[in-house]
Structure formats: structure tokens, C-alpha cells
Amino acid sequence: MDRFVFLLSAGLARGAVLALFALSLVIVWRAARVVNFAQAAMAVAAVYAAFAVTAATGSYWAGLLTGLASGALLGAAVERGLMRRLPHHNPLPGIIVAIGLVMVLQAGLAIAFGPEHRPMHPPFSERPFIIGGVPVLSPYDLFILIAAAVVMGGLALLFGRTSLGLQLRAAAFAPETSRLLGVRVPRMVTLGWALAVATAALAALLLVPTELGLNPHAADLLFVNAFAVAVIGGLDSPVGALLAGIGVGLLVSLVTGYASAAAAPLAVLALLTLVLLVRPGGIFSAKEARTA
């Protein structure tokens, strides 16, 4: 039972990171109808900027803000400079350019900073609290959960309660109709990319201190799992990303704890296959529209 509680609490923090990264994929999908295969490499580039600022100033928080800002800037720059110029009637050019961007970014980061893992220190202890003799969440796990909750709450408020959010949603769902209502759709798409990559950068920033350290491939596995999460939840659904992220985080933790770490990716793939067989659009995919 102790082990089960420990694995659940560890899975919760892992799930929050997965949910955040999946949410970033959902945001960019909703804004531009593109699966951004370069999201992990872009997020890691932003984490390198955070790492450099933390190393120079000694402040984790200055690094965190730098990571978010550089993620947003990189997202906007890639959309304006690259993605916007591609033909949109076919998804293939976007996918190929994104994969090319992964190669360029990862090679560039390896040339600039070296391929080795650089340890990143978390701002809070990773030693779990002991409650009733059972190790549960660590202070850093709590920080991850709070940070993820704050960002998700903030994004929910932005999209659900503000005029900007209304324009972002409308531009994503119906770009031509939105233009006919005076919404500056290209600006909304850029903003969507900026928000998405900043969110992905936060997820990577939260993850890296719990893993081997920072290297150009540090978020590759996170991307694979988060992509599975986004598809399981329904690529269009932020709520789907959140719930599927927590679910997959718990699944990975339990399978790792009770079976083996090697079995965890297989469990995620099995879940993905099952969901795609039963509900191909994802669990929380949009409902069918009335046609009469």
C-alpha cells in the first residue's frame, strides 16, 4: 500500500509535466492546425537560455522567466519566419520543416553547448515528505503541481474569460469567419505559437532537474509521451490534455514501479492504441455538429 501511494504521488507530478507539454501541443494545433514536431527541440533551446541565465545570475527564478520569454519569442519567430510561409492546404510541408528544425536546433545546441548532460538543480528539495511513514510528494513535486495548476488556470482564464482569448479561439476554429469579424487572425496564430512554446519550455524546465540533466535531447521522450497524451485526450481538447496527462503520468509511474521502466512506454502505446480503436478522435474530441 505504501508503495502504491508513493507511486501515485510520483505519477501525479510526472503527469502534470506531461499534461503541460500536451497542452502546448494542443494550443499550437488549435491555433494553426499543425502538430509541431519541433516543440521539444524548441523547448530545450529555451531551457538552455534559462540555464545560461541561472548560471550567470545564480537565480533560478531569473532563469525560469528567461526560459518562458525565450520560448515565447522562439515560437513567434518560427511561426513568422518559417511556418507562415509554407503552403497550408497540405500538412506535409509543415511536418517536414518541423523535423528539419529539430535537426538544426539539436545540432546547433550540441555545437554551442556540447552533447553532455549538464546537471540542473531544482529550486526545492527532491526529498519526499514522509506522512505516516509513507514517502509522498517532495517539495519540488509540489512546486511542479502548483506551477502547472497556475499556468493551466491562467490559460483557462485567458481563453475562457478575456476578449483576447475569445479571438484566439475564434481564429483557431474559423479563421475566415474571424477575419470577416475584424479579428487579426495572423497575429492570433503567432500568439498561439508563442503561448504554446512558452508552455512547452516550462514543462521541459520542470522536467529536466528530475532527469539526468540538460542536453539537446532532454525533452525527446517527453515529446513522445506528451504527443500520445494529446492524441488520447483529443488534439482539440485542453481538458483532454490535462486529464490524459495525469492519467498517463500515473500509468507510467505504476507500470515502472510494479513491472519495469522498460514496460512503461509499451503501456503508453497500448493505451494509445486502445483509445484510437475505441474513439479515434481522442476521448475528449469535439462533439458532432447539428446539421438540420
Add this chain to the structure above:
Amino acid sequence: MSAFACKDLTVGYGDGAPVIDGLELDMAEGAVVALLGANGAGKTTLLRALAGLEPARSGAVFLGGRDLTNLSTEDRVRSGLSLVPEGRSVVVELTVDENLRLGGLWRHRARARKAAVEEMYELFPPLDRRRDAAGHTLSGGERQMLALARALMARPEVLLLDEPSLGLAPQATAQLLGVLRATAARTGLTVLLAEQNVTGALSVAQRGVVLSLGAIVADRPAAELAADPALRHAYLGF
């Protein structure tokens, strides 16, 4: 000065023959003009080009003397030109209330926007009953009402409407056209109404323009046009 005009407008797709060919149209302020024509006459293409959704090969578009030709669709809308496209262009993922607010975002600040939304609910009571319903749950008539109300939220000077009666029952069509006529009379709104429903369109318009193969073949007072059987047979098919 005319409220709205296009000069020598030519529009086409790819390398094909122009769909709209050197078209000239002038509309006085507050005029309701019916744009008539058979399928393929170029009505939708003309309206989309006027709104900036289709690039013109040549020609110019003026609103109150301002040249809109080089403006994007968004900027044409913000200059006072609104298009309600064919096919109940509601954002189905948003609620009725959100659709309406979206229509007035650039025009009104928060309090004025709320007042404008309430005004639309008074104008279209069926929408008032479905404020929080998602667009995809609305009936065809409700969607068309919402599309029109949303366009009116921006208080446009010129409203372009593409087949608002498409797929609607006669009663719903009459209700919609009635609101349109009353709004135009009350606010001085200039309306270009593209319709297959010739009788309905001519009943609310003062003037009718018949389009055939991208050119205007008749431009007369609505009553005169409705009473000309030769023209109806030749271009409108009834």
C-alpha cells in the same frame, strides 16, 4: 457621393477566364440593393472580392470615398464593410453570446459591447432564449439570425449578405428579411443582398442588379425588375 462603389472590378481564379469582368457598381447611402443571378453568375465571387477574401485582378473598391482596394479583409471590416457569407457562418464551437461579442470586439468597449449584445437579443428574440447554447446546437434559421446579428454588432456602414435565405423555410426567410429591412430603414445601413430567392430579395430592396457571367445585365428599380417577365425568363429562370 455614393456610400459604396466598385470600379472596373475584375476577379478570377488561377489562369481561368474572369468570373467578374470589369464590373462597375454604385450604391447610395442607405440603399438596399438586391444582387440577382443564376447559379454561377458570380454573386458569391463578387461579394468575396468586395470583402477582400478573393484578390481582384484589377479595379478598385471605395467606401464613403475611401479606397479599400489595398486593405486586408480585417481592415475593410474595421473600415465599416461587413460580409455575412453563404452557409450560416457561425463559429460553431462558440456560444451564441460569444459569437455576438466577437462581432463587436473591435467596435465597442466592454460596457457598450454588452449594450449592443442586448440590443441584438431584442432584435432577434430566438437568440435571447439560446444565449449560452453552442453554435453547433442551433437550427439553420437560428444560425442565420446569429450570423446577421453578429455582423450588425460591428455597426457597419455597408452590409454584404450572401444568400441569407439558403435552406430556410419561407417564414424564417420573411422574418430575417423583415429585420434587415427595418434595420436598414432605422440606421441608414447600405445593403447589397445576393439572393436566389428573387421575390423575397426584391420585396425588401429598392433596386435590383442582375448579374450574368460576371457582368451586370440589368440595373433597375426593384418593382420594375419584378414586373419584367422577359428579364426574369432570360436571367433568373422563372
